[in-house]
Amino acid sequence: MRTIEDTLKNAAFLQQKVYPRYELGTREEIKEMFIKSFNYFDLTIKQYEHLPAYDEVIDWMVDTKRKGLILMGDCGLGKSTILKYVIPAIFHAKKNKVLKCIPAKELGTVERNGTPFILIDDVGTESIKIHWGNKIDAVADAISYAEDNSMTLMLSTNLTPKELTERYDERMIDRLRRCTVVTFDGESLRAKQSL
Numbered sequence: 001m002r003t004i005e006d007t008l009k010n011a012a013f014l015q016q017k018v019y020p021r022y023e024l025g026t027r028e029e030i031k032e033m034f035i036k037s038f039n040y041f042d043l044t045i046k047q048y049e050h051l052p053a054y055d056e057v058i059d060w061m062v063d064t065k066r067k068g069l070i071l072m073g074d075c076g077l078g079k080s081t082i083l084k085y086v087i088p089a090i091f092h093a094k095k096n097k098v099l100k101c102i103p104a105k106e107l108g109t110v111e112r113n114g115t116p117f118i119l120i121d122d123v124g125t126e127s128i129k130i131h132w133g134n135k136i137d138a139v140a141d142a143i144s145y146a147e148d149n150s151m152t153l154m155l156s157t158n159l160t161p162k163e164l165t166e167r168y169d170e171r172m173i174d175r176l177r178r179c180t181v182v183t184f185d186g187e188s189l190r191a192k193q194s195l
Contacts, residue, residue: 035050068146070155072160097116100119118153118154124164139168
């Protein structure tokens with residue numbers, strides 16, 4: 001008869017959940033790459049303004065600590081630019097990883113192509129889809145899939161924490177607790193630039 005320790009060490013069919021950890025570089029190096037990437041991709045602003053939330057995103061990229069990332073807050077502060085372009089550019093430059101961000105409105109079933117990342121922009125704008133008579137919330141499905149397969153989850157949303165808990169069930173909210181939350185506050189950068 002085996003001991004539980006023998007089973008835990010040798011049972012390939014019982015895989016422990018291990019979330020990937022990424023350390024992309026020094027804080028100074030990542031900040032420089034962040035600013036260059038942001039300026040390159042965001043053509044809606046005339047002059048770059050470094051917000052406090054950007055430092056939190058940079059800190060996350062220095063060491064993800066096996067956590068996902070949620071960019072949450074007001075419109076026009078760079079959340080989508082960061083999620084769609086800045087983070088993927090830095091991951092590609094530093095780890096040769098290709099990250100593809102999907103708008104929540106266009107999200108269908110999660111691509112099960114072996115990538116260790118799920119990036120969803122503008123969570124809360126998706127609609128419930130009907131598939132063979134069953135209601136499918138594609139965002140909830142993607143979050144569950146990321147959790148079940150130890151994938152790094154990155155999201156952006158304009159919803160507040162209260163709105164998130166009203167829209168999604170407790171099971172999904174609980175899975176989001178494995179993410180670092182960065183809150184973006186302030187006036188839209190686009191509004192400042194148009195004056």
